[in-house]
Amino acid sequence: MLSPMTARPDLRPELSQAATRFTHRVTVIDEHGQPREVEMPAERDLTLYLDRRELVTLMTMGAHPELLALGYLKNQRLVPGIEHIASVQVDWEVNACAITTRGGVPDIEARTARRIVTTGCGQGTVFGGLMDELDRIHLSDTRISQGTLYELLDAMRRHDTIYKSAGSVHGCALFAGSELLLFTEDVGRHNALDAIAGWMWLHGVQGQGKTLYTTGRLTSEMVIKAAQMGVAIVVSRSGITEMGHRLAVQLGMALFARCTQRHFLLYSGHERFIAEPELAPPPPQPWTPPPGRGG
Amino acid sequence: MLSPMTARPDLRPELSQAATRFTHRVTVIDEHGQPREVEMPAERDLTLYLDRRELVTLMTMGAHPELLALGYLKNQRLVPGIEHIASVQVDWEVNACAITTRGGVPDIEARTARRIVTTGCGQGTVFGGLMDELDRIHLSDTRISQGTLYELLDAMRRHDTIYKSAGSVHGCALFAGSELLLFTEDVGRHNALDAIAGWMWLHGVQGQGKTLYTTGRLTSEMVIKAAQMGVAIVVSRSGITEMGHRLAVQLGMALFARCTQRHFLLYSGHERFIAEPELAPPPPQPWTPPPGRGG
Numbered sequence: 001m002l003s004p005m006t007a008r009p010d011l012r013p014e015l016s017q018a019a020t021r022f023t024h025r026v027t028v029i030d031e032h033g034q035p036r037e038v039e040m041p042a043e044r045d046l047t048l049y050l051d052r053r054e055l056v057t058l059m060t061m062g063a064h065p066e067l068l069a070l071g072y073l074k075n076q077r078l079v080p081g082i083e084h085i086a087s088v089q090v091d092w093e094v095n096a097c098a099i100t101t102r103g104g105v106p107d108i109e110a111r112t113a114r115r116i117v118t119t120g121c122g123q124g125t126v127f128g129g130l131m132d133e134l135d136r137i138h139l140s141d142t143r144i145s146q147g148t149l150y151e152l153l154d155a156m157r158r159h160d161t162i163y164k165s166a167g168s169v170h171g172c173a174l175f176a177g178s179e180l181l182l183f184t185e186d187v188g189r190h191n192a193l194d195a196i197a198g199w200m201w202l203h204g205v206q207g208q209g210k211t212l213y214t215t216g217r218l219t220s221e222m223v224i225k226a227a228q229m230g231v232a233i234v235v236s237r238s239g240i241t242e243m244g245h246r247l248a249v250q251l252g253m254a255l256f257a258r259c260t261q262r263h264f265l266l267y268s269g270h271e272r273f274i275a276e277p278e279l280a281p282p283p284p285q286p287w288t289p290p291p292g293r294g295g
Numbered sequence: 296m297l298s299p300m301t302a303r304p305d306l307r308p309e310l311s312q313a314a315t316r317f318t319h320r321v322t323v324i325d326e327h328g329q330p331r332e333v334e335m336p337a338e339r340d341l342t343l344y345l346d347r348r349e350l351v352t353l354m355t356m357g358a359h360p361e362l363l364a365l366g367y368l369k370n371q372r373l374v375p376g377i378e379h380i381a382s383v384q385v386d387w388e389v390n391a392c393a394i395t396t397r398g399g400v401p402d403i404e405a406r407t408a409r410r411i412v413t414t415g416c417g418q419g420t421v422f423g424g425l426m427d428e429l430d431r432i433h434l435s436d437t438r439i440s441q442g443t444l445y446e447l448l449d450a451m452r453r454h455d456t457i458y459k460s461a462g463s464v465h466g467c468a469l470f471a472g473s474e475l476l477l478f479t480e481d482v483g484r485h486n487a488l489d490a491i492a493g494w495m496w497l498h499g500v501q502g503q504g505k506t507l508y509t510t511g512r513l514t515s516e517m518v519i520k521a522a523q524m525g526v527a528i529v530v531s532r533s534g535i536t537e538m539g540h541r542l543a544v545q546l547g548m549a550l551f552a553r554c555t556q557r558h559f560l561l562y563s564g565h566e567r568f569i570a571e572p573e574l575a576p577p578p579p580q581p582w583t584p585p586p587g588r589g590g
Contacts, residue, residue, distance in 0.1 A: 024540075026562065028561055029560070029561040029565060029568075030559070030560055030561075031441070031557060031558055031559050031575040031576075032572050032578055033570045033572040038560065040536055041536050042536070042538075043514060043515055043536035043539065044538065045515075059516070059538070146326070166534075167533075168512045168514075168535060168536055187514055187536050219354065219463075219482055220340075220354060239335070239461075239462035239463035240335055240463060241335055241463055242318075242335050242338050243340075243354070245321060245335055258462075262326060263325070264325070265323040265324070265331065266323055270324060275328045277326065277327050280326040281326075
């Protein structure tokens with residue numbers, strides 16, 4: 001693990017440790033009319049309160065609720081720095097997460113009202129004000145080789161996941177080179193990514209030299225969030241949308257999508273990629289008649 | 296097609312027809328270092344204005360932007376009835392959708408503020424106030440047979456989709472029995488479902504006797520939205536979460552998930568299902584040694 005660091009460890013917030021049961025077993029009926037036992041991921045509502053003011057209700061599996069809350073705050077820009085947060089306390093008895101700041105958030109009423117209106121409520125986008133910020137983001141000159149990309153994909157394939165047992169969750173991981181720093185899953189790809197953002201914020205980890213892996217699609221919001229985290233290389237098992245692609249080109253971010261086994265497609269940021277095509281599986285050869293059969 | 300109907304067709308809103316290019320072609324690099332041409336779905340920001348008041352920015356592929364806007368309004372409960380909407384005009388020059396009501400929305404400022412705070416902004420949930428409404432929903436006694444389910448899955452498999460050419464979108468369809476009424480795709484499963492809700496609202500189509508198909512996962516919000524549409528049978532190619540399951544049990548809704556080819560799992564609402572296991576493929580037989588080999 002990379003050694004986490006903050007400028008002032010004494011100002012790191014106190015977090016509860018409220019990770020809880022992640023899956024739930026249920027009996028279903030299959031196409032033969034036979035009962036079968038299957039697992040589903042948990043899904044819980046978690047209402048965030050910032051200094052006792054209700055902020056938002058998130059639906060989460062509950063693997064990293066404190067990091068999710070931190071990442072949400074970070075991405076919403078409601079608190080200027082992690083050192084302003086005194087504690088994050090999750091209580092599943094009441095499905096609440098109480099975030100307490102040191103000294104309060106100035107003008108919280110106006111700020112939460114404005115933020116919420118600009119974030120594309122109810123449809124999973126934080127589009128509004130964030131587009132303007134993209135112009136000010138300059139990603140570092142991080143690069144990745146094909147060999148490292150393969151190591152990263154191998155690590156994800158071997159990783160034990162809720163997805164393998166219960167499906168219906170998205171995973172997200174942060175790598176330094178091929179070293180896995182954090183892996184998290186949640187019922188939404190945005191929540192999984194927010195938990196990574198919360199962990200980076202908590203520990204003062206910068207995006208430089210890091211690679212973000214996600215099982216989810218690379219829509220505009222995923223690219224925006226990665227850019228806000230300062231991560232220049234993003235890898236997805238899934239596909240990509242036009243705006244995700246356009247923003248990545250604008251940012252000079254490398255986007256690898258459709259990554260399975262040894263296959264991948266590089267959509268943007270070619271200059272960040274050190275190709276090693278000799279590591280790729282041999283391409284399918286055109287058919288030729290077998291020798292010695294006379295035709 | 297089912298004959299759409301509204302009580303007062305003369306009060307149906309005027310809609311623009313702003314469906315636009317759905318996919319975008321781009322050159323990528325594969326693992327062999329070779330360029331390849333692939334397609335991506337379009338993704339556009341569309342800001343909704345209700346009587347000139349900015350409401351929300353949605354990210355959409357743009358297949359049914361007017362229906363999406365209507366469905367969003369319907370699900371947010373901002374306008375009491377479709378007859379209150381005079382027009383829905385989408386203009387891609389400015390990525391705006393202007394919704395004009397007949398006579399205005401009383402107390403719009405307070406209502407939009409309240410609604411937006413309760414909808415789980417930024418993470419794709421409309422959880423808050425909607426849970427309370429579920430107790431008042433009584434789904435009709437619609438049932439579905441295994442044969443009809445198979446016809447519906449066959450229709451979806453044969454259907455021409457953006458997903459097949461470009462990936463990265465979710466599809467949603469409304470069926471009456473095995474008859475396809477509407478199919479729509481969007482970059483988010485919530486948007487695709489909202490467009491269906493908008494279409495039903497526009498044409499006065501009730502959920503009774505209908506089946507909703509989605510390629511997306513059955514999370515709590517998908518189940519809540521289906522219930523609000525009055526649809527008692529929901530079919531998904533993907534999986535399910537614990538809360539999606541729990542709400543469906545509470546509502547008496549039939550949820551079919553993991554539906555592929557002839558396979559499916561029925562998670563809830565068994566009494567709505569007419570099993571015809573003779574239509575299922577034969578289950579795999581236990582291995583027995585081939586005859587006549589003496590061992």
